[in-house]
Amino acid sequence: MASAAEEDVKLDRFLHWLQINGVQLRRCSIKRCGSSKGYGVFSSPSVGDESNSDGVLMVVPLDLAITPMRVLQDGMLGPRCAEMFKEGDVDDRFLVILFLTVERLRRNSPWKSYIDMLPRTFTSPLWFSEDELSELKGTSLYKATILQKKKLQALFDDKVKSLVQEILHDDGGSESGQGIQFEDFLWANSVFWTRALNIPFPHTYVFPSSDGDANSSSDTSNQKVPSSHTNDKTSIGSMDVKIKPIPAEGREMSNEESSWLNGETVWVEGLIPGIDFCNHGLEVSTTWEVDESGCVSGVPLSMYLVSEIQKLGDMEKEICISYGNKGNEELLYLYGFILQNNPDDYLMVHYPLDALQNAPFSDVKAQLLEMQKADLRCLLPRNLLGHGFTAGEDSKKLEEKVSVNYSGYSWSGQRKAPSYSCKLIFPEDFLASLRTISLQEHEISKVSALLNELTDSDEERQPSSDDVKAAVWEAAGDLGAFQLLVDLLYHRLMELEESSGTEESDLRLLERLSQSEDFEDPSCSGLEQHYKKMNMNAWSSIIYRRGQKFLAARFLKEAEYLLEMCSKDAS
Template sequence: MATQKETKLDLFLQWLQVNRVELRGCEIKYCDSNKGFGLFSTSTASDEVLLVVPLNLAITPMRVLDDPLMGPICRAKLKEGEVDDRFLIILFLILERLRSKSLWKPYLDMIPRSFGSPLWFTDSEFHELKGTTIYQATILQKKSLHDVFEDKVKDLVKQLLILDGEPESEVAFEDFLWANSVFWTRALNIPLPRTFVFPEECEKPNVSSAVNGVLNFVEAETLWVEGLVPGIDFCNHALKAAATWEVDSTGSATGVPFSMYLQSVNQGPPGIEKEVTISYGNKGNEELLYLYGFVIEDNPDDFLMVHYPADAVQSVPFSDSKTQLLQAQKAELRCLLPKHLLDRGFFPSLSSGSKKIDERASNKIPNYSWSGQRKIPSYVDKLVFPEEFLTSLRTIAMQENELFKVKSLLEELVGNEGERELSDDEVRAAVWEACGDAGAFQLLVDMLNTKLIDLEEGSGTEESDSELLNKTYVRDGPALPISADKEDSSVGEAISKNRWASIVYRRGQKQLARLFLREAEQALQLCLAEEC
């Protein structure tokens, strides 16, 4: 007798076939209770094209606006600015889930009923995140979602169901939470030809010129549209992807115009029965857990988020003047510190060892002192903290005499009659000329110390988290065993995958906070030594 999972999968495969989806070199199989369903390679792969999905099957805002039931109401609300594109897709998912005769049922039945993001955690699981950035962010997110549900979703869905002939019933917040999670875990940013998004324009080709009687057509404009693509959205994430997805507008790659296809990144067909994965991007565990509900041990793309609260600026001395300087410098109060920045710091042997270079995160040395009174520090090439963030901290930590010196320096540049506007680089240089780095580094040390204390309060140190993980195993399935000898449920303590993910995430945050704190302390010591 077929299991419930097998029955759902059979119905879904039939639904894909009816909708002209082609599984050319892969099949959909159940992985485990942690991953759910996934794509696996087969021996039938040809030309490295594994899967082809017609784009008219995608769930996009255009589909919602063209829906006979939802379209008129949603068009009016979109025109009035009451909803956005993402809201339309989430609304569509809720409605189709609650419709008794939805044509999308075989697809929706394949999607999990619950998710691994903190929005779905039990109280005890959520407590494991206390002290992390995710903890407070999730509290705020859940409140925001409740407000949106009460203000925009509940009555609108009830109205649409009644118009559809469904018996009147209550719409639960869990229905909205489910649809919201489906969107954020499965939606893709799809590059679509403008003619696909606005087919009414197809009869009016954009002609740029005529040379010798031959028309020259401007290349079709590409519009990026978020949406769900059934079939391709069953690809799970891996650091090293086995496949990528592409849009085939003309049919030259797949023979199917206006389609999305999955293509192997390997030379030749992939190995049989290997999972076909894609990359969700270089994301740290904070982003992976918050959006997708999973983490990666020893994630090379992990990062630490440090920020100085904007409202706290208002309580520092001379807050109005400092706020003006922050705005003039285009300063950042929030800073993401990727793990790989440690590779070029004072203690590279303690870093990830990835040797990854990120030009966007590399330090931009400011236009140092034009007066020559303050020399470029010897440690500047070893600093791992972005200049934009240090700019903010220098300004916030500035003393009264330093503030007056900045004002004097800037007045010299502008002139008595305010002859020209100052650039943000000039303001940064004046701030550095007046106060140097000591105040900024001391403030950064204090912030990182506070972050580490918050992370360790109630859950202990990084070492205690490692010890806890070594004594436990995940009870929800074999995909996330802590170690091979923990697969036997008679050994150690069983914990949920959500609790496991929380501990892995917070341990990584503690490690990064400790390492970046050490970098900040070293920078402060060198700065003070050079200023003596």
């Protein structure tokens, strides 16, 4: 671990690098904010508020952004990546990750001052030890992490390793003199996913007008892409390295690039050095915008960090942005942290495809599901629990919304909207899928007869998705779907508890650990002693899995109540 003095030198070099590349820090600074969070952006106290009357805290030229466009313009990477990109072997995210991999290893990289500031390791599950990963057994993240790591390893072996070695050889070797390792690629992948923003570039910036037709369909695979790096090797090694802007001339738009277009804005994922040091906060008053004309920031074609609070005060405070309304599953998987009592937490429930394939009349059911454009999985947000049967009478607003949105329809007029519809919190599209999967033979015949009524009266008409959903509900009702829902949630809860116990056991464990400071208490059990020596990765895993057990148990209770109500209505 670097000493405090080394960290200070590294930070000074980075701040100077930002300055010479046109980044402006206005009433903000970048500094360490604790060992667990690394660096962050902080407001800078000053006399008066004139310098921040517009709320702008930081301005970064778009030319400094690390995007797929920059990679395709790179003298070393560009020609190689353009061919891979054209053949469809890789996507735009891969280009940025490959760029980061190369620049981490490249001798005298012009991005060294920036890369030196980035974390060397991460706290996302891809970086967990086997013991730490075992804490996630039973959760969706456990399997997802294992599969993703295998996928990344295969991608590294098949495409990355030889390509990066070739590039480094042509460039004079790596910084360390050693070849690329899988951890280098894993590091670049984690840097991208923890720091990338979806940037709304002006259309004219990404596709500037040129002498040629911007929408030309001519083959550009042999076009030499201008380098975005300086070739002056004598100055690259110092910290006084200015990144060259992306050339604006002579670019033609490929078919792949045209898919990014959305009106006058082109949304591109990339890294913005400086702004990407902002950490996540729940209640934030700071956001970022792109300034094409420079009328807000004073810098044309820039991205700026802006606070809604123009008078920041004289106290230094961390400036956070929102990464979005994400549950702990997504936060831990992508960013490596969790939020206790996360209001945006959710539970994922899915019906296994292999179970459908082995179900009676699977071919017919699969056809009906396809006609409905059905999804066999759904997300159950935590906030739904505040409006169900087990939450009390505290949400008339949602009751009205759910009642209006209930899609039950009866051809015969005999099947009425059920009594529980006003508190039905489960997504209707997922319930429609479960109704279809649970159909019995005589119910399938009835669905077929109902749909034939439509086509017999109009031979050219094809049943719509809503027609099929209505026919299934008319034929089967909700009883089979609710029983299937109870089974899915019960299995989900048992899967979570199988390896690590109940929600209550996780809670007791966390409470004991938070109250005790004696890590060698002989009165503790062997299991407790194990957890007393755990790091934050395992701690985050326990909080995440406890939240999943909480949600599974509460949604199971809701489903059981619905099943009981439906059974009463049917009797």
